[in-house]
Amino acid sequence: MTETVAESKLKAAFGELQEILGERVSEALVVREHHSHGESTHPPGVPDFVCFPQSTDEVRRIVLVSVKHHLPVVPFGAGTSLEGHVHALRGGICVDMRQMNRVLRISAEDMDATVEAGVSRKQLQKTLENTGLTFFIDPGADATLGGMTATRASGTTAVRYGTMRENVLGLTVVLADGRVIHTGTRARKSSAGYDLTRLFVGSEGTLGVITEVTLRLHAQPEAVTAAICAFSTIEGAVRTVIEVIQLGVSVARIEFMDDHQVDAVNRYSGLNLALKPTLLFEFHGVSEASVAEAARMAETLSLEHGGQGFAWQTTLAERDRLWKARHDVYYATGALRPGSSVLTTDVCVPISRLAECIVATRAELDQASFPAVMVGHVGDGNFHVQCLLGPDQVAEADAFAARLVDRAQAMGGTCTGEHGVGSGKKKYLKAEHGEALEVMRDLKRMFDPENRMNPGKVVDLD
Amino acid sequence: MTETVAESKLKAAFGELQEILGERVSEALVVREHHSHGESTHPPGVPDFVCFPQSTDEVRRIVLVSVKHHLPVVPFGAGTSLEGHVHALRGGICVDMRQMNRVLRISAEDMDATVEAGVSRKQLQKTLENTGLTFFIDPGADATLGGMTATRASGTTAVRYGTMRENVLGLTVVLADGRVIHTGTRARKSSAGYDLTRLFVGSEGTLGVITEVTLRLHAQPEAVTAAICAFSTIEGAVRTVIEVIQLGVSVARIEFMDDHQVDAVNRYSGLNLALKPTLLFEFHGVSEASVAEAARMAETLSLEHGGQGFAWQTTLAERDRLWKARHDVYYATGALRPGSSVLTTDVCVPISRLAECIVATRAELDQASFPAVMVGHVGDGNFHVQCLLGPDQVAEADAFAARLVDRAQAMGGTCTGEHGVGSGKKKYLKAEHGEALEVMRDLKRMFDPENRMNPGKVVDLD
Numbered sequence: 001m002t003e004t005v006a007e008s009k010l011k012a013a014f015g016e017l018q019e020i021l022g023e024r025v026s027e028a029l030v031v032r033e034h035h036s037h038g039e040s041t042h043p044p045g046v047p048d049f050v051c052f053p054q055s056t057d058e059v060r061r062i063v064l065v066s067v068k069h070h071l072p073v074v075p076f077g078a079g080t081s082l083e084g085h086v087h088a089l090r091g092g093i094c095v096d097m098r099q100m101n102r103v104l105r106i107s108a109e110d111m112d113a114t115v116e117a118g119v120s121r122k123q124l125q126k127t128l129e130n131t132g133l134t135f136f137i138d139p140g141a142d143a144t145l146g147g148m149t150a151t152r153a154s155g156t157t158a159v160r161y162g163t164m165r166e167n168v169l170g171l172t173v174v175l176a177d178g179r180v181i182h183t184g185t186r187a188r189k190s191s192a193g194y195d196l197t198r199l200f201v202g203s204e205g206t207l208g209v210i211t212e213v214t215l216r217l218h219a220q221p222e223a224v225t226a227a228i229c230a231f232s233t234i235e236g237a238v239r240t241v242i243e244v245i246q247l248g249v250s251v252a253r254i255e256f257m258d259d260h261q262v263d264a265v266n267r268y269s270g271l272n273l274a275l276k277p278t279l280l281f282e283f284h285g286v287s288e289a290s291v292a293e294a295a296r297m298a299e300t301l302s303l304e305h306g307g308q309g310f311a312w313q314t315t316l317a318e319r320d321r322l323w324k325a326r327h328d329v330y331y332a333t334g335a336l337r338p339g340s341s342v343l344t345t346d347v348c349v350p351i352s353r354l355a356e357c358i359v360a361t362r363a364e365l366d367q368a369s370f371p372a373v374m375v376g377h378v379g380d381g382n383f384h385v386q387c388l389l390g391p392d393q394v395a396e397a398d399a400f401a402a403r404l405v406d407r408a409q410a411m412g413g414t415c416t417g418e419h420g421v422g423s424g425k426k427k428y429l430k431a432e433h434g435e436a437l438e439v440m441r442d443l444k445r446m447f448d449p450e451n452r453m454n455p456g457k458v459v460d461l462d
Numbered sequence: 463m464t465e466t467v468a469e470s471k472l473k474a475a476f477g478e479l480q481e482i483l484g485e486r487v488s489e490a491l492v493v494r495e496h497h498s499h500g501e502s503t504h505p506p507g508v509p510d511f512v513c514f515p516q517s518t519d520e521v522r523r524i525v526l527v528s529v530k531h532h533l534p535v536v537p538f539g540a541g542t543s544l545e546g547h548v549h550a551l552r553g554g555i556c557v558d559m560r561q562m563n564r565v566l567r568i569s570a571e572d573m574d575a576t577v578e579a580g581v582s583r584k585q586l587q588k589t590l591e592n593t594g595l596t597f598f599i600d601p602g603a604d605a606t607l608g609g610m611t612a613t614r615a616s617g618t619t620a621v622r623y624g625t626m627r628e629n630v631l632g633l634t635v636v637l638a639d640g641r642v643i644h645t646g647t648r649a650r651k652s653s654a655g656y657d658l659t660r661l662f663v664g665s666e667g668t669l670g671v672i673t674e675v676t677l678r679l680h681a682q683p684e685a686v687t688a689a690i691c692a693f694s695t696i697e698g699a700v701r702t703v704i705e706v707i708q709l710g711v712s713v714a715r716i717e718f719m720d721d722h723q724v725d726a727v728n729r730y731s732g733l734n735l736a737l738k739p740t741l742l743f744e745f746h747g748v749s750e751a752s753v754a755e756a757a758r759m760a761e762t763l764s765l766e767h768g769g770q771g772f773a774w775q776t777t778l779a780e781r782d783r784l785w786k787a788r789h790d791v792y793y794a795t796g797a798l799r800p801g802s803s804v805l806t807t808d809v810c811v812p813i814s815r816l817a818e819c820i821v822a823t824r825a826e827l828d829q830a831s832f833p834a835v836m837v838g839h840v841g842d843g844n845f846h847v848q849c850l851l852g853p854d855q856v857a858e859a860d861a862f863a864a865r866l867v868d869r870a871q872a873m874g875g876t877c878t879g880e881h882g883v884g885s886g887k888k889k890y891l892k893a894e895h896g897e898a899l900e901v902m903r904d905l906k907r908m909f910d911p912e913n914r915m916n917p918g919k920v921v922d923l924d
Contacts, residue, residue: 186874198660219710248681352571412648
């Protein structure tokens with residue numbers, strides 16, 4: 001049988017990739033299928049090859065193969081994306097970054113570190129043990145730092161320590177034409193030209209492949225305390241959050257669970273929390289006195305706004321149990337309805353509109369045919385709805401999610417606070433950005449005129 | 463006498479600008495000369511016209527005149543730039559933003575505000591009085607918030623509250639072709655596409671004209687205390703700063719003055735400080751107890767590293783005197799040698815290299831023919847040398863400044879921490895950014911293919 005042009009092109013590309021990587025490139029179907037999707041329900045996309053580079057220079061040479069053969073390049077980290085970022089929608093070369101997993105440099109004095117993009121956040125935290133420093137950004141999953149950079153990720157601590165936007169100081173990036181650039185410096189601040197670092201943070205592999213990340217670290221707090229408080233109303237909980245932040249109380253985490261989420265957590269983690277809108281607090285400070293003072297202020301404000309007992313969790317064991325339960329909500333929720341698929345939303349609104357947004361959303365969910373829970377990083381105005389779906393409920397949930405995005409955008413908010421656009425949220429960007437979306441398209445064309453870099457994500461060119 | 467083509471083009475443009483602005487456009491030489499320079503020694507550039515728009519739509523229409531007649535557009539704020547940003551090097555239309563000076567919106571709950579670009583930082587602070595909120599970024603001058611955004615400015619509080627990079631949430635920008643875009647949302651965080659906000663922060667008018675800025679505000683601290691401490695060595699002072707930050711002590715300001723700077727401040731502000739390397743601290747907190755605790759920790763660390771008495775400044779009058787003296791250093795220094803011109807440097811290095819950088823720089827200055835003082839935002843690794851020059855010392859100072867930039871860049875630092883590139887620092891960008899400078903040029907070409915937007919600043923296209 002004669003080879004088609006496409007087949008011979010792929011054969012040539014595979015040979016060239018083998019020359020660069022030896023055994024570290026695969027065309028085995030099982031490997032390709034493993035790399036065809038993240039943790040979402042978006043349709044998978046199977047790459048033609050999966051590469052496992054060990055250096056920026058190998059990534060550069062892989063990109064040159066993609067240039068020569070006009071093949072897409074799709075970076076792959078831990079595969080925990082929720083918006084289809086890693087799906088090879090047009091085939092091509094999947095670049096699995098997990099073998100670029102060295103922590104290259106830690107500076108205790110400068111409180112920064114440089115890592116390869118495949119290092120996971122937990123790996124970095126472990127490496128930092130006994131340095132007095134840590135890295136706080138904690139999406140639920142043990143994502144890679146390259147992936148977290150590419151999606152502008154955050155998590156429960158953003159209210160105090162910021163998102164990847166604030167915590168990435170510099171990058172090494174392989175551009176679509178194979179050029180390698182370094183952005184940023186090791187100085188804490190700079191006014192020396194356009195902010196390329198922030199342009200790549202959140203670019204989801206569509207402008208280039210991030211291979212190294214320089215990160216800001218934070219002091220491991222000398223003292224930590226936590227607390228949990230049930231509220232009679234959602235408004236009371238949100239009002240408490242607003243006043244805690246307005247007062248400048250140094251809260252490191254301030255998380256919301258609705259009563260349905262509390263129920264799921266109780267069942268999964270063996271807790272016995274009241275089935276009420278609930279806030280979880282964590283306070284970081286330089287001394288027991290300072291965290292106790294912060295917690296007392298939060299307690300006072302909570303009780304003023306319908307808080308029903310503010311339970312301090314001062315021991316490490318209590319705190320760990322609480323935050324493990326919080327971080328396990330994804331699994332706790334799934335266990336409510338085994339075998340269901342999970343749709344997770346990610347809107348973020350100005351905090352002044354948050355109670356209104358949550359209440360309206362809960363009212364809609366009470367009419368839905370599927371169960372759903374809500375959990376949120378309320379200090380940022382960001383909350384997630386997890387919808388547990390049978391096969392015939394996907395369309396209903398998609399329509400709900402679209403209405404939720406409309407509501408959030410009408411309030412001055414965003415369709416995604418921390419999960420990214422991927423392929424799933426492209427349809428919402430025109431309403432959010434208006435004419436600025438055309439500028440984003442222009443940027444994509446400038447960096448990647450052939451549309452090879454993770455095509456079909458963030459913006460469409462065709 | 464026959465008009466030249468250039469003259470008739472300018473005449474036509476002036477007529478069109480008058481149609482838009484009426485009396486609010488001037489071709490008077492005195493007005494043009496006033497708008498030909500900032501506060502630096504860079505050669506001035508006189509614009510052909512000066513416009514005083516009062517709305518984004520007027521700016522849009524001004525830009526359309528520039529499109530039609532191929533005229534440069536140079537935004538102008540308070541005129542306090544130190545790197546020639548506002549100099550109309552190729553003539554054209556100066557857009558003085560000071561009549562766009564309305565605070566459009568303040569949200570106490572969301573802790574943000576939207577202002578027109580011509581609002582000054584002190585005007586915003588005054589408007590925020592009695593809201594419990596404030597805006598902390600404080601370059602010495604009373605700059606406009608549009609200008610501060612355009613240069614990615616910061617000041618003494620960046621160690622705690624960040625720079626304009628962290629505190630701008632969204633922008634309205636008129637692009638080179640007259641399109642108006644809105645970047646960012648009012649949500650605290652978003653992963654919805656490329657970070658256009660951060661791309662315009664620090665773009666110095668070269669990618670578009672910023673007309674509105676949405677800013678993050680901070681809680682007015684309930685308690686404030688300050689302290690001053692002289693050290694026997696520069697190393698001891700910097701080591702103290704490193705440990706204060708590593709410990710997570712909540713310091714809002716931590717400023718360095720060398721002995722020459724202290725001398726200037728003593729003379730100008732009538733103080734009697736020891737002629738030693740000196741740190742100024744300010745602590746913000748939710749209570750007197752928490753700021754006292756932070757100050758005690760800083761005191762302990764200071765005394766461990768050669769601090770010679772840690773003088774608390776607890777009353778408002780004491781604190782105001784101290785910080786007024788700090789903010790007046792530019793004038794205090796000028797008064798050391800009346801009639802001299804002042805060259806101010808702005809390097810920023812990783813804090814681990816800061817003592818070495820300052821010591822090497824002081825050693826050079828001790829051999830110079832001109833007097834010079836050093837003052838710095840040491841928590842960020844940023845310091846300024848102010849050189850007091852007679853007419854025949856400019857070349858010597860320029861050579862010194864170039865060597866200082868080389869030293870800082872070799873340490874992983876930047877040529878400018880907060881003043882921006884303008885025309886003055888373009889020559890240093892290749893060494894700092896390497897291949898990434900080509901990407902900056904590509905961005906400039908994409909946004910402004912005709913090179914009309916503040917030409918000759920940040921990057922050169924020709």
